[in-house]
């Protein structure tokens with residue numbers, strides 16, 4: 001059920017139910033941080049392994065500080081610059097945060113979402129919200145209330161329109177004096193480095209990545225997906241009949257014989273491509289195709305984030 005009524009949503013959360021939460025990145029499946037039954041039901045509802053920790057969403061820096069033992073200097077710098085916004089920081093938790101939320105890690109992931117509806121909800125509540133993306137485990141992330149509804153029809157989703165960033169938050173941790181990138185996201189490495197200098201990149205996707213929740217396969221449509229710099233060459237080599245191509249800036253005319261051609265960002269703007277990415281994958285996934293071929297994006301700025309999501313969607 002989709003609603004714009006904050007009071008219904010507040011009431012559901014107080015009763016211990018899950019709700020669909022709009023954020024600037026993707027919609028979350030949210031619960032009261034301090035209600036362990038509600039937190040457990042997130043894992044059940046998403047079919048998510050208990051080893052994959054959740055992000056805590058707060059309304060203010062002081063609410064974030066109340067959940068952690070330490071707030072490193074560089075974390076303060078990043079919070080001042082990027083919060084509210086799509087930056088998640090991994091910080092040493094104190095005893096107010098349960099092991100269920102962090103999957104037994106000593107650290108907790110926290111961010112302030114930059115979405116007017118999410119912020120007014122958080123300001124109405126006297127507890128933070130834990131929220132993973134509102135999709136079943138491994139499926140395409142939702143960027144509209146309708147996407148959430150199609151996955152979880154019996155849950156109330158707070159309608160906040162189309163997400164403006166369209167890809168998940170960037171995740172960083174801290175090691176001594178170093179900032180470590182753990183997940184590519186809506187804020188580019190370049191933007192973070194402009195604030196704190198060089199950061200360490202620990203995002204390399206690998207089947208046995210030691211980081212919780214960094215599964216190689218993720219964000220996947222139900223049909224096969226291939227990512228390539230040469231969609232037309234790829235098309236000439238495949239046997240599948242019903243093929244759709246997702247282009248970055250424009251359709252190449254020789255592709256007229258495919259079932260569907262979609263363009264991510266006619267302007268060539270990477271932020272526009274990020275905003276449209278998951279919506280385009282949802283659209284293609286509903287068309288009953290045998291194969292989706294996606295044009296790989298340039299490897300800088302948000303192109304790195306989009307390519308990361310596409311590579312995970314493509315892993316068989």
Ligand code: TXA
Nearest residue numbers: 025027028053054105107108109132133168169212213
């Ligand atoms: O933009 C976002 O971050 C969205 C919106 C809803 O805020 N949320 C989101 O949550 O993407 P989720 O659950 O799909 O991805 C969260 C990831 C986990 O898979 C894990 O990699 C990392 O965050 N994470 C969470 N807590 C962690 C912790 N304590 N230590 C290390 N990584 C953690």
Ligand code: MG
Nearest residue numbers: 132133134141
């Ligand atoms: Mg997710």
